Amino acid sequence: xxxxxxxxxxxxxxxxxxxxxxxxxxxxxxxxxxxxxxxxxxxxxxxxxxxxxxxxxxxxxxxxxxxxxxxxxxxxxxxxxxxxxxxxxxxxxxxxxxxxxxxxxxxxxxxxxxxxxxxxxxxxxxxxxxxxxxxxxxxxxxxxxxxxxxxxxxxxxxxxxxxxxxxxxxxxxxxxxxxxxxxxxxxxxxxxxxxxxxxxxxxxxxxxxxxxxxxxxxxxxxxxxxxxxxxxxxxxxxxxxxxxxxxxxxxxxxxxxxxxxxxxxxxxxxxxxxxxxxxxxxxxxxxxxxxxxxxxxxxxxxxxxxxxxxxxxxxxxxxxxxxxxxxxxxxxxxxxxxxxxxxxxxxxxxxxxxxxxxxx
Amino acid sequence: xxxxxxxxxxxxxxxxxxxxxxxxxxxxxxxxxxxxxxxxxxxxxxxxxxxxxxxxxxxxxxxxxxxxxxxxxxxxxxxxxxxxxxxxxxxxxxxxxxxxxxxxxxxxxxxxxxxxxxxxxxxxxxxxxxxxxxxxxxxxxxxxxxxxxxxxxxxxxxxxxxxxxxxxxxxxxxxxxxxxxxxxxxxxxxxxxxxxxxxxxxxxxxxxxxxxxxxxxxxxxxxxxxxxxxxxxxxxxxxxxxxxxxxxxxxxxxxxxxxxxxxxxxxxxxxxxxxxxxxxxxxxxxxxxxxxxxxxxxxxxxxxx
Amino acid sequence: xxxxxxxxxxxxxxxxxxxxxxxxxxxxxxxxxxxxxxxxxxxxxxxxxxxxxxxxxxxxxxxxxxxxxxxxxxxxxxxxxxxxxxxxxxxxxxxxxxxxxxxxxxxxxxxxxxxxxxxxxxxxxxxxxxxxxxxxxxxxxxxxxxxxxxxxxxxxxxxxxxxxxxxxxxxxxxxxxxxxxxxxxxxxxxxxxxxxxxxxxxxxxxxxxxxxxxxxxxxxxxxxxxxxxxxxxxxxxxxxxxxxxxxxxxxxxxxxxxxxxxxxx
Numbered sequence: 001x002x003x004x005x006x007x008x009x010x011x012x013x014x015x016x017x018x019x020x021x022x023x024x025x026x027x028x029x030x031x032x033x034x035x036x037x038x039x040x041x042x043x044x045x046x047x048x049x050x051x052x053x054x055x056x057x058x059x060x061x062x063x064x065x066x067x068x069x070x071x072x073x074x075x076x077x078x079x080x081x082x083x084x085x086x087x088x089x090x091x092x093x094x095x096x097x098x099x100x101x102x103x104x105x106x107x108x109x110x111x112x113x114x115x116x117x118x119x120x121x122x123x124x125x126x127x128x129x130x131x132x133x134x135x136x137x138x139x140x141x142x143x144x145x146x147x148x149x150x151x152x153x154x155x156x157x158x159x160x161x162x163x164x165x166x167x168x169x170x171x172x173x174x175x176x177x178x179x180x181x182x183x184x185x186x187x188x189x190x191x192x193x194x195x196x197x198x199x200x201x202x203x204x205x206x207x208x209x210x211x212x213x214x215x216x217x218x219x220x221x222x223x224x225x226x227x228x229x230x231x232x233x234x235x236x237x238x239x240x241x242x243x244x245x246x247x248x249x250x251x252x253x254x255x256x257x258x259x260x261x262x263x264x265x266x267x268x269x270x271x272x273x274x275x276x277x278x279x280x281x282x283x284x285x286x287x288x289x290x291x292x293x294x295x296x297x298x299x300x301x302x303x304x305x306x307x308x309x310x311x312x313x314x315x316x317x318x319x320x321x322x323x324x325x326x327x328x329x330x331x332x333x334x335x336x337x338x339x340x341x342x343x344x345x346x347x348x349x350x351x352x353x354x355x356x357x358x359x360x
Numbered sequence: 361x362x363x364x365x366x367x368x369x370x371x372x373x374x375x376x377x378x379x380x381x382x383x384x385x386x387x388x389x390x391x392x393x394x395x396x397x398x399x400x401x402x403x404x405x406x407x408x409x410x411x412x413x414x415x416x417x418x419x420x421x422x423x424x425x426x427x428x429x430x431x432x433x434x435x436x437x438x439x440x441x442x443x444x445x446x447x448x449x450x451x452x453x454x455x456x457x458x459x460x461x462x463x464x465x466x467x468x469x470x471x472x473x474x475x476x477x478x479x480x481x482x483x484x485x486x487x488x489x490x491x492x493x494x495x496x497x498x499x500x501x502x503x504x505x506x507x508x509x510x511x512x513x514x515x516x517x518x519x520x521x522x523x524x525x526x527x528x529x530x531x532x533x534x535x536x537x538x539x540x541x542x543x544x545x546x547x548x549x550x551x552x553x554x555x556x557x558x559x560x561x562x563x564x565x566x567x568x569x570x571x572x573x574x575x576x577x578x579x580x581x582x583x584x585x586x587x588x589x590x591x592x593x594x595x596x597x598x599x600x601x602x603x604x605x606x607x608x609x610x611x612x613x614x615x616x617x618x619x620x621x622x623x624x625x626x627x628x629x630x631x632x633x634x635x636x637x638x639x640x641x642x643x644x645x646x647x648x649x650x651x652x653x654x655x656x657x658x659x660x661x662x663x664x665x
Numbered sequence: 666x667x668x669x670x671x672x673x674x675x676x677x678x679x680x681x682x683x684x685x686x687x688x689x690x691x692x693x694x695x696x697x698x699x700x701x702x703x704x705x706x707x708x709x710x711x712x713x714x715x716x717x718x719x720x721x722x723x724x725x726x727x728x729x730x731x732x733x734x735x736x737x738x739x740x741x742x743x744x745x746x747x748x749x750x751x752x753x754x755x756x757x758x759x760x761x762x763x764x765x766x767x768x769x770x771x772x773x774x775x776x777x778x779x780x781x782x783x784x785x786x787x788x789x790x791x792x793x794x795x796x797x798x799x800x801x802x803x804x805x806x807x808x809x810x811x812x813x814x815x816x817x818x819x820x821x822x823x824x825x826x827x828x829x830x831x832x833x834x835x836x837x838x839x840x841x842x843x844x845x846x847x848x849x850x851x852x853x854x855x856x857x858x859x860x861x862x863x864x865x866x867x868x869x870x871x872x873x874x875x876x877x878x879x880x881x882x883x884x885x886x887x888x889x890x891x892x893x894x895x896x897x898x899x900x901x902x903x904x905x906x907x908x909x910x911x912x913x914x915x916x917x918x919x920x921x922x923x924x925x926x927x928x929x930x
Contacts, residue, residue: 052829072832079833085826089848098844102835146834156833394755397747398763404744405809408802409770409778415788416781434788477683480676483666487677488684495684498691504869504883508903509690511895512697519693519705537895549686569666582666608774611869615887625776629874638784645777656772 002063002153002186003028004049009058011044018044020210021058026154026188026203031180033189033201033218037233041210043158046190050156051075062153076103078147078185082159086131086139086146092118093127096146103150113149120179121145137168144176148183155180155187161196173200194234198222206230224269224355225281231357236284238327241359244276251351254280259323263300265354272356279357284317284328286353289335290346298348309339320345413649419642432636442643452627456647459624462540463606466547471557471599474550478557479583483566499551507615514542514616542616543623547606553598560594561587593662600659607651624648697900714897726885727906733881734866734910737805741812741861742854749816750842754825764817771810779803779874786875795876803871808864812857819853855921859914866910882906 004026011019018041026032034042047053049060051072060068067075087095096114105113118124121141131139140160147155157176161169177200180187191197197204198218206213206221206229214221214230225231231239242254242263251266263280272278295301304320304327311317316336318329329347331339339345378386420442422434446452486492499506513519516533524530536542564587572582588595610625619626624644631641668676693705701709751757752764770778782803786794793799827849831841847854869883880888886902893899 050829050833052832072829073835073837075833076835077833079830081826081830083824083826085824085830087827087830087845087849089845089851099834102840143830150835391757394751394757397751400744401748401767401809401813402763404802405767405770405806408782408806412781412785413773413778415785416777419784473683476676477680480673480680484668484673484676486680488681491688492680492684495687498687503867504887505867505903505907506690508886508890508899509694511890512703512900513690513693515703515895517702517704519689522705549683551687554683566666573666579666579668579672604772604774608776610774610776615890619891625774628776628780632780632783632787632874633876638788641780641784645780649773649777652774652777653772 003061004154004186004188005059005061006045006049007059007061009045009048009055009060011041011048011053011055018210019048019055019058022207022210022212024205024212024215026186029184029186030203031177031187031189031201032203032205033191033197034205034207035191035194035197035233036207036213038192040207042190042192042207045207046156046158046188049154049188050077050079073102076150076153077156078150078152078154079156080140080143080147080158080160082162084131084136084139084143084163086134086142088131091128091130092123092134092142095142096149099146100150105150117145117149120148120182121175136164137172140164140172141175144179148179148185152185155185157187157189159191160189161191162193169196176200198234206233208233223352225357226269228279228357228359231279231281231355236328236330238282238284238287238325239357240280240282240322240325242278242280244272244274244278246274247272252356254278254354254356256280256323256325259325261302261323263302263349263354264351265356266351268356270356270358277359279359281355281357282349282353284330285315287327287329287331287347287349289329289331289339290348292346295346295348299351300354301346301348303344303346305344306339306341309341311336416642416645419639420646422639422642424637424639432638434638442640443647445640446643446647452644455622455624455627458622459607459609460651462544462547462623463603463609466544467599467602467606469548470550470602471553471595473548474554474557474598475588475595477550478554479561479587481554482558482561493555496551496555504611504615507612510546511537511616537616538618540613540617540621543609543613543621546612546616547609553602556598556601557591557595560591560597563594564590596662597659600655600662604652604655604659607655608648694900694903697897698904700897703895703897703900714901717896717898718902723882723885723902723905726880726882727909729877729879730866730868730882730906731909731913733801733804733868733872734862734913736801737808737865738858738861740801740805741808742858745809745812745816745857746854749813749820750846752813753817753820754828767813768810770806775807775870776874778806779871782806783874783876795878797877797879800872800875800877803875804865804868805861807868807871808861811860811864815853815857815860816850819850819856822853823849851921855918859917862917863910863914866913867906 004024006022006024008021008023009019010017010021022041022045024045034045036042044053048055049062051067051070055068058068059066062075062077086092087098090098093114096117097110100110100113114127115124118127121144123138123141123145126134126138134142140163144160160176161172164172173196176187176189189197189200201218203216204218204221205215208229214226221230222234225234225237228239231237240263241257243257245253245255245262247253248264251264252268252272254263254265255261256263265280268278290298290301302322304322306318306320308319309316315330315332316339318331318339320327320329418436419434421438421440422436423439423441424432425435427433446456480486481489481492514536515521516535516537520536521530521533525533568586568590569582572586573579577585608625609623610629613621613623613626617623619630625648628641628644628648631637631644696705696707697703698714699710699712700707701711701713748767752760752767782799786799790799823846827845828838828841831845832838836844866881867883868881869887871877872881872884873887877884882902883906886899886906889899889902
């Protein structure tokens with residue numbers, strides 16, 4: 001278990017720069033997720049930390065030791081890969097025991113440790129199976145067990161669930177979280193699936209085009225995106241171009257562009273001045289539909305025109321128009337069937353759910 | 361902003377020149393293991409293949425001289441005599457023409473025979489498929505022994521003559537051994553080319569053939585105007601590989617016709633032993649290699665397009 | 666396209682006939698091995714032909730063929746395995762050029778470069794003419810492109826993730842190669858060995874042109890044909906060497922297929 005620090009890491013592939021001076025801090029015992037679209041450099045960062053890639057510039061520390069140029073086999077890490085990597089020529093037991101022998105565990109301790117770790121990943125009694133006698137999820141759990149058995153300083157998970165089907169994915173993810181809490185091993189999870197990252201992680205790093213966009217608690221990033229990318233990448237967000245009209249008692253009063261309409265938002269984290277252009281971000285899930293007669297009781301009430309409403313599982317996805325601006329709303333609860341296409345409706349959103357992002 | 365990035369780039373390009381020692385150390389750290397791992401094979405191929413072949417090219421321009429009345433040694437006088445002889449003296453010209461002519465003729469025949477069979481194997485489930493597929497691979501595997509075996513089928517009292525005599529085609533058994541005809545017959549029988557063409561035809565979507573048939577083309581027209589042009593790449597590949605193999609034929613004429621046959625490869629060997637004319641052998645070897653390389657070049661060109 | 670039934674039957678018969686023509690020589694040779702003469706249809710089945718062979722000298726030829734096969738296999742595995750690994754797994758300047766260069770020998774008709782080797786040896790190392798090392802080097806050369814291609818293919822179809830996993834688990838690259846990569850590419854390794862072995866053990870041209878002092882089986886049979894022509898005893902010799910080589914290959918295949926997992930673990 002250890003803290004991981006990455007300082008201004010740069011990695012180039014020929015003319016392409018995959019990492020453009022990345023700084024990361026991973027707290028001890030955390031489950032940190034690196035989230036980003038494919039090609040954003042998140043796997044490159046993970047492979048640099050694993051030692052499978054040599055960065056061009058910058059430093060990596062695991063614990064107090066600098067490991068930037070240390071060979072991967074001297075780093076004491078555990079890693080789970082995207083593609084199946086359980087050795088097909090060894091049994092479950094041999095897969096795990098070999099890792100322990102490589103880390104110079106005492107001979108008599110190995111069988112006990114293998115049993116212990118197999119119990120943890122719920123594969124008790126499968127010691128003698130080979131890869132072709134296991135399901136995809138079981139094989140991936142063997143790899144997790146193999147990575148954790150020698151008690152590594154850091155567990156690296158490189159999209160460990162992407163080869164599995166949807167149901168299995170949720171199940172194994174919950175198990176990974178449980179195992180991580182039980183062992184307390186510092187864990188780094190790379191994923192392009194936002195729900196995976198939001199569910200599992202207690203620390204989230206958002207990456208785009210080789211740079212860290214935002215880092216913090218998942219809820220924090222979800223609720224308070226600091227950039228257009230953060231706001232758009234996680235969840236379905238409506239971006240309304242506004243200007244700051246005045247600063248009022250509870251927060252900021254915004255004027256929607258090209259429309260005689262005002263919104264009120266909480267004070268943002270960055271300083272604002274009157275007349276400054278900003279994006280007002282409102283999540284599709286944070287908008288409530290209200291009956292017309294109750295409208296006066298709410299702040300931030302707008303009238304929209306519903307263009308299309310489609311039932312997509314649990315909620316109704318609505319495409320609407322607020323003056324000239326398109327608006328997407330996810331309506332759940334009893335109100336979801338009250339909306340009619342091509343007819344008006346009244347919406348409200350609370351102050352806390354309007355987030356401001358700088359616009360230039 | 362733009363100016364900044366430009367100067368930054370320029371700055372990178374004019375890094376101080378590193379001395380060779382540092383550059384070597386960096387290269388070694390990045391690629392040293394790679395170099396060590398690949399060098400045994402490269403050294404082997406250099407010493408056993410490249411050096412002899414380069415000497416062969418050089419010897420082709422040498423002449424020879426009797427040394428102490430017992431040994432013919434190559435003399436480096438860089439003449440074109442060997443090539444002039446190869447393209448003027450009748451024994452060499454005959455040999456070259458015969459080798460090329462037989463290779464082209466037998467390849468054309470074998471491809472023509474292979475086309476319908478390959479089509480059938482690609483599109484339909486043949487009766488006895490495993491047996492048919494195995495038979496095409498057999499002659500490649502331990503080639504020389506297949507040729508020895510072939511000779512037994514071609515002897516005057518062998519099955520081919522028995523069959524022809526039983527059918528009343530001939531009265532007297534044909535002398536097929538020690539007869540170039542046997543080589544031509546065997547080279548005309550398609551083997552590997554059936555598999556290559558079958559692969560090419562299997563890659564042509566049946567849809568095109570069906571489209572042609574709905575337009576009123578009969579089977580033969582469909583095959584000739586649709587299937588063959590679409591599978592042209594594979595068919596040309598098979599043809600060129602077949603010609604290339606025919607040009608380099610050595611063991612087949614050696615076993616079926618004998619050591620004094622007219623084929624170019626045998627001629628090369630005879631210049632070495634018994635004539636000890638290394639320069640002439642080298643020149644013929646260079647010519648044969650050039651033909652073969654030209655065919656390979658054509659082959660690669662057809663596969664690219 | 667839809668072909669009529671008579672056409673299909675004709676084509677199938679043609680394919681079977683072609684297959685029969687290609688396989689017939691082997692059957693004919695087997696028949697000839699067990700008769701007193703080589704006539705067709707065969708009469709007078711005997712085992713006399715087995716007695717008419719000069720066994721001691723033929724045994725020497727078979728042993729030489731097998732030795733040549735064994736040494737070629739070992740030599741080629743030793744030099745081609747690391748090269749194929751590097752060509753498939755590492756990125757380095759000149760990689761694509763090298764992978765083309767290795768296949769240059771395939772455009773040379775076998776006889777041209779073997780006679781080039783022969784002339785080179787005769788002029789510069791006349792005292793080595795026909796010795797085992799020269800014959801071995803010449804024979805192995807011909808199988809290099811095939812062996813490299815087979816090994817490259819088996820590396821290409823093996824996910825490099827296994828090696829990476831082993832490295833992160835704490836294995837030294839050499840350890841990872843021996844304990845993980847080799848067992849996983851095992852089948853490809855056996856295929857490559859079998860290609861090298863059969864190519865060398867059944868070879869004729871290099872031993873013949875390089876004037877090997879001890880003939881290989883194929884060369885021995887060629888000389889025998891020159892002396893006595895095509896007789897039942899020559900057919901027996903051909904049959905025996907084929908049975909021996911194919912038998913060894915099959916045996917290797919079955920032994921290693923079952924036990925390969927246990928070899929390195």
